[in-house]
Amino acid sequence: MSYIGIIITFVFINNFILTQFLGLCPFIGVSKNVESAVGMGFAVTFVMALASIASWVIYHYVLIPLDIVFLQTISFILVIAALVQFVELVIQKISPALYKALGIFLPLITTNCAVLGIALINVRNDYNALESFIAGIAAGLGFLLAILLMSTIRVKLDSEWIPKPFRGIPIAFITGGLMALAFMAFDNALLNNLLG
Amino acid sequence: MLKEFTKGFIKENPVFIIVLGLCPALGVSTKVVNSIGMGAGVIFVLLGSNIFVSLLKNFIPEKVRIPAYIVIIASFVTIVEMVMEAFIPALYDSLGVFVPLIVVNCVILGRAEAFANKNTVKASILDALGMGLGFTLALIIIALVREVFGLGTITLFPIGNFNGVIEIPGLIDSPVRVFALAAGALLVMGFLKALFTWIEDIRRVKQ
Numbered sequence: 274m275s276y277i278g279i280i281i282t283f284v285f286i287n288n289f290i291l292t293q294f295l296g297l298c299p300f301i302g303v304s305k306n307v308e309s310a311v312g313m314g315f316a317v318t319f320v321m322a323l324a325s326i327a328s329w330v331i332y333h334y335v336l337i338p339l340d341i342v343f344l345q346t347i348s349f350i351l352v353i354a355a356l357v358q359f360v361e362l363v364i365q366k367i368s369p370a371l372y373k374a375l376g377i378f379l380p381l382i383t384t385n386c387a388v389l390g391i392a393l394i395n396v397r398n399d400y401n402a403l404e405s406f407i408a409g410i411a412a413g414l415g416f417l418l419a420i421l422l423m424s425t426i427r428v429k430l431d432s433e434w435i436p437k438p439f440r441g442i443p444i445a446f447i448t449g450g451l452m453a454l455a456f457m458a459f460d461n462a463l464l465n466n467l468l469g
Numbered sequence: 470m471l472k473e474f475t476k477g478f479i480k481e482n483p484v485f486i487i488v489l490g491l492c493p494a495l496g497v498s499t500k501v502v503n504s505i506g507m508g509a510g511v512i513f514v515l516l517g518s519n520i521f522v523s524l525l526k527n528f529i530p531e532k533v534r535i536p537a538y539i540v541i542i543a544s545f546v547t548i549v550e551m552v553m554e555a556f557i558p559a560l561y562d563s564l565g566v567f568v569p570l571i572v573v574n575c576v577i578l579g580r581a582e583a584f585a586n587k588n589t590v591k592a593s594i595l596d597a598l599g600m601g602l603g604f605t606l607a608l609i610i611i612a613l614v615r616e617v618f619g620l621g622t623i624t625l626f627p628i629g630n631f632n633g634v635i636e637i638p639g640l641i642d643s644p645v646r647v648f649a650l651a652a653g654a655l656l657v658m659g660f661l662k663a664l665f666t667w668i669e670d671i672r673r674v675k676q
Contacts, residue, residue: 275587280670291651291652291655292651293496293651294491294492294493294495294496294651294654295492295496295570296492297491297492297495298489298491298492300489301488316498337657343547343550343551344547345569345656346543346546346547346550346569346572347540347543347544347547350539350543350572350573351536351539351540351543354535354536354539363675383535383539383573383577384575384578386492386570389569389570389572389573390566393472393566393569393570394566430473430547436663436672438663438666438670439659439663439666442488443659443660443662443663443666444659445659446492446655446656446658446659446662447656447659447660449655449656449659450652450653450654450655450656450659451652451656453651453652453655454647454652457650457651457652
């Protein structure tokens with residue numbers, strides 16, 4: 274598949290949150306205001322791009338040569354945990370301002386299904402290094418798009434009257450469901466029309 | 470002791486009350502059989518990780534406890550993956566990427582951190598069984614709503630002459646397709662969560 278195809282697929286058609294249900298916890302938990310949603314979105318995109326590359330290297334240069342592909346899940350989650358720790362240290366050293374903005378989200382990212390999800394999906398789709406990297410960024414941007422839209426809607430929802438049992442998390446899910454309905458407009462037919 | 474077992478069903482249900490483990494709860498709940506399979510996998514991993522975390526709680530240094538828990542959990546997930554792929558390949562295929570993703574199911578890490586590293590092995594086993602069954606129950610409820618309305622069927626395991634699919638008359642011919650789609654999962658989850666909040670409120674008022 275072409276690179277543009279991969280980007281459109283992961284940002285819109287297979288949006289990680291709205292069609293694959295990966296990364297729902299931060300989508301519901303961290304979308305109460307726009308600022309933290311954007312921070313989380315960028316942090317996830319950054320880690321997903323790095324994790325895609327790192328897991329590709331581990332898979333093709335360690336797991337396959339040693340014939341231990343069955344250790345895929347363990348090795349990927351350890352790589353991601355180490356990567357998140359490393360990114361946290363580097364950001365803290367290089368840019369305290371960025372650390373202040375993203376710092377609190379980074380520990381949460383280790384257990385974000387989206388990051389391990391993209392590493393596993395890249396392997397399943399047999400992507401090469403560049404395709405994996407692009408898929409990682411695109412899936413991260415899809416996450417950013419969904420969580421940003423969600424947070425702007427939730428800010429508006431704050432000033433509306435909502436039946437008591439629906440306040441908080443339930444209305445967030447229903448909003449997400451309506452967004453997912455809208456995203457159904459993006460399907461493979463659209464991709465075929467765009468790319469011929 | 471029995472309270473550790475039953476609290477996971479309703480009072481501290483991991484999906485509907487604590488709102489953890491959402492990705493698999495929505496991702497696999499298109500068919501009842503997938504929910505049962507996923508639930509079984511989670512119960513096994515939760516049981517294994519709770520037992521080991523509880524046994525090793527005095528040996529794992531405080532600072533590296535989270536990575537240590539993740540390694541324990543990932544080992545059990547790998548076992549589940551291999552067993553499922555070998556013995557029930559159809560289920561393994563339909564659960565797809567969500568089987569390895571049990572590693573990052575917050576319910577499991579959450580129980581290790583919040584319960585197993587402070588309690589005895591026996592209490593941890595009960596806690597794991599209760600929470601695991603509560604998680605499975607929640608998945609089955611979501612899947613029932615989605616499958617009955619979205620496909621007009623209830624899919625269970627095939628036994629003997631019974632092919633495993635119960636057809637609901639009326640709905641099988643013209644199901645409400647949106648329930649089976651991604652959007653339906655989020656909507657159903659929203660309404661079920663509201664229902665549980667409402668029940669909780671009524672119970673609190675009564676007390």
